[in-house]
Amino acid sequence: xxxxxxxxxxxxxxxxxxxxxxxxxxxxxxxxxxxxxxxxxxxxxxxxxxxxxxxxxxxxxxxxxxxxxxxxxxxxxxxxxxxxxxxxxxxxxxxxxxxxxxxxxxxxxxxxxxxxxxxxxxxxxxxxxxxxxxxxxx
Amino acid sequence: xxxxxxxxxxxxxxxxxxxxxxxxxxxxxxxxxxxxxxxxxxxxxxxxxxxxxxxxxxxxxxxxxxxxxxxxxxxxxxxxxxxxxxxxxxxxxxxxxxxxxxxxxxxxxxxxxxxxxxxxxxxxxxxxxxxxxxxxxxxxxxxxxxxxxxxxxxxxxxxxxxxxxxxxxxxxxxxxxxxxxxxxxxxxxxxxxxxxxxxxxxxxxxxxxxxxxxxxxxxxxxxxxxxxxxxxxxxxxxxxxxxxxxxxxxxxxxxxxxxxxxxxxxxxxxxxxxxxxxxxxxxxxxxxxxxxxxxxxxxxxxxxxxxxxxxxxxxxxxxxxxxxxxxxxxxxxxxxxxxxxxxxxxxxxxxxxxxxxxxxxxxxxxxxxxxxxxxxxxxxxxxxxxxxxxxxxxxxxxxxxxxxxxxxxxxxxxxxxxxxxxxxxxxxxxxxxxxxxxxxxxxxxxxxxxxxxxxxxxxxxxxxxxxxxxxxxxxxxx
Numbered sequence: 001x002x003x004x005x006x007x008x009x010x011x012x013x014x015x016x017x018x019x020x021x022x023x024x025x026x027x028x029x030x031x032x033x034x035x036x037x038x039x040x041x042x043x044x045x046x047x048x049x050x051x052x053x054x055x056x057x058x059x060x061x062x063x064x065x066x067x068x069x070x071x072x073x074x075x076x077x078x079x080x081x082x083x084x085x086x087x088x089x090x091x092x093x094x095x096x097x098x099x100x101x102x103x104x105x106x107x108x109x110x111x112x113x114x115x116x117x118x119x120x121x122x123x124x125x126x127x128x129x130x131x132x133x134x135x136x137x138x
Numbered sequence: 139x140x141x142x143x144x145x146x147x148x149x150x151x152x153x154x155x156x157x158x159x160x161x162x163x164x165x166x167x168x169x170x171x172x173x174x175x176x177x178x179x180x181x182x183x184x185x186x187x188x189x190x191x192x193x194x195x196x197x198x199x200x201x202x203x204x205x206x207x208x209x210x211x212x213x214x215x216x217x218x219x220x221x222x223x224x225x226x227x228x229x230x231x232x233x234x235x236x237x238x239x240x241x242x243x244x245x246x247x248x249x250x251x252x253x254x255x256x257x258x259x260x261x262x263x264x265x266x267x268x269x270x271x272x273x274x275x276x277x278x279x280x281x282x283x284x285x286x287x288x289x290x291x292x293x294x295x296x297x298x299x300x301x302x303x304x305x306x307x308x309x310x311x312x313x314x315x316x317x318x319x320x321x322x323x324x325x326x327x328x329x330x331x332x333x334x335x336x337x338x339x340x341x342x343x344x345x346x347x348x349x350x351x352x353x354x355x356x357x358x359x360x361x362x363x364x365x366x367x368x369x370x371x372x373x374x375x376x377x378x379x380x381x382x383x384x385x386x387x388x389x390x391x392x393x394x395x396x397x398x399x400x401x402x403x404x405x406x407x408x409x410x411x412x413x414x415x416x417x418x419x420x421x422x423x424x425x426x427x428x429x430x431x432x433x434x435x436x437x438x439x440x441x442x443x444x445x446x447x448x449x450x451x452x453x454x455x456x457x458x459x460x461x462x463x464x465x466x467x468x469x470x471x472x473x474x475x476x477x478x479x480x481x482x483x484x485x486x487x488x489x490x491x492x493x494x495x496x497x498x499x500x501x502x503x504x505x506x507x508x509x510x511x512x513x514x515x516x517x518x519x520x521x522x523x524x525x526x527x528x529x530x531x532x533x534x535x536x537x538x539x540x541x542x543x544x545x546x547x548x549x550x551x552x553x554x555x556x557x558x559x560x561x562x563x564x565x566x567x568x569x570x571x572x573x574x575x576x577x578x579x580x581x582x583x584x585x586x587x588x589x590x591x592x593x594x595x596x597x598x599x600x601x602x603x604x605x606x607x608x609x610x611x612x613x614x615x616x
Contacts (some may be wrong), residue, residue, distance in 0.1 A: 006548055010177060010544075012205075012206065013547065015548075026349060056390065067382060070377075074326065075325060109266075111576060112336045115378050115382050117206040117226075117403050121402070137230050
């Protein structure tokens with residue numbers, strides 16, 4: 001199973017993300033973001049951050065989770081490659097992420113992701129997996 | 139989208155149905171409407187019409203394309219008492235905009251020096267994803283930037299007072315309150331002041347190719363063959379973070395509004411509420427930051443021209459023609475059904491186009507109307523238009539903002555696979571330098587609507603008039 005695929009949206013970037021469990025869906029969504037920003041094979045997991053997120057439902061929680069991990073890059077320069085979700089329900093998420101600071105001598109930025117939007121965001125559970133769709137401003 | 143009704147050669151109506159409070163009107167042409175295909179932007183025009191307190195109609199300009207929440211190219215005005223303000227109706231890049239600098243140079247003066255000029259600009263002006271500016275602002279200085287905007291830059295040696303006169307709102311919106319800006323946004327802002335950014339932002343050397351309106355061109359100081367510089371940038375990470383913070387807050391409290399919204403990205407707050415006022419005060423900070431940013435970028439451009447061409451400031455005569463924002467919400471006095479009304483006008487990918495005689499215009503432009511700057515896509519050049527009475531009467535004093543995307547970025551990357559874009563542009567006589575790996579592929583000219591067609595619509599519709607067309611010679615991109 002692919003972890004994610006990109007779909008077209010005129011000015012922006014759409015991503016459809018998959019997971020066997022809701023935990024995996026969220027982790028794969030964070031992976032999709034960083035896999036798009038940079039080449040993760042060149043990133044080491046040297047610095048860990050704890051994450052605690054709230055939401056009003058799965059969609060809101062997913063957007064808020066992605067906003068948080070994206071801030072860690074846009075605001076603090078952390079390229080993240082590992083994402084663990086310890087606790088999750090539609091209103092809360094607790095987990096950790098790890099990666100390292102962007103270093104222009106070793107890392108390359110392939111695409112800038114400006115923001116995570118709420119536009120047409122969906123999270124649904126099918127018979128055999130979880131599927132989420134998110135549109136990013138790039 | 140089916141159901142669009144043609145009003146005349148330049149306007150299509152989105153009829154008022156369901157929960158829409160007003161109809162929608164799209165300024166366009168047969169061809170642009172046809173090219174839109176499955177693009178969902180007309181539906182977004184209809185979605186905006188659901189918002190409380192919307193006045194008259196939900197508008198879209200001919201460069202309209204599918205955004206999130208509001209369409210790009212959308213204009214909507216709201217009543218101050220029962221209307222709303224929506225961060226998504228402004229966009230992430232608050233006060234993304236452009237400014238045009240005229241010079242005393244003609245094409246012959248720079249023809250042999252273009253490579254040197256573009257190379258030096260690329261070296262001197264920080265650009266690209268996450269690029270940092272040369273100064274690390276103290277928190278105290280940053281507060282000043284957020285309150286004073288372009289004036290802060292001028293007071294600190296980046297330009298002259300004359301530059302402020304030809305900047306929309308003199309380069310600062312009143313009532314900016316840095317207390318309303320989050321620690322995260324402030325942190326992102328401190329390092330990025332004086333950077334161009336990435337994506338569609340650019341700095342371009344252009345030559346005036348054609349004058350359409352001699353009187354207005356003369357008032358604007360434009361002549362055929364003249365060299366100009368166009369700078370397109372915004373409020374960088376600070377603006378994105380302000381939008382992100384307030385959007386999340388408004389989504390969280392959506393239930394309190396009791397408004398069924400067709401799209402969560404339309405999340406909003408009443409203008410007459412603490413949350414609405416807080417966003418306006420934070421948005422003003424981001425807008426002011428963007429004006430300071432463009433002022434600094436222009437200052438370095440002037441310096442670079444001086445160094446490379448070994449000419450003094452007087453000889454170069456680099457004067458700011460005008461600076462406009464095209465992602466903003468502002469409290470303005472508009473005309474509705476012939477009567478004056480104070481409204482909150484959202485322009486998301488649309489430009490203010492005030493008519494001749496308007497008190498907000500500098501004296502030298504008052505007879506001809508506000509200069510409107512319409513940047514094209516990479517390498518196509520740009521237009522200078524002038525605002526009109528009709529824009530004031532029909533579109534809350536607004537017009538288009540650019541070419542508007544036609545292809546998604548992934549489609550553009552596919553279409554340009556295997557092509558040497560910089561080489562293709564060089565063959566057309568345009569020198570381009572970009573810092574991002576994929577930027578040139580994503581920004582190929584075919585990815586955008588034809589700028590001539592977009593501008594023809596607003597000219598024909600009378601919501602602004604053509605003054606001059608500029609052709610690109612050299613460009614730096616993030």
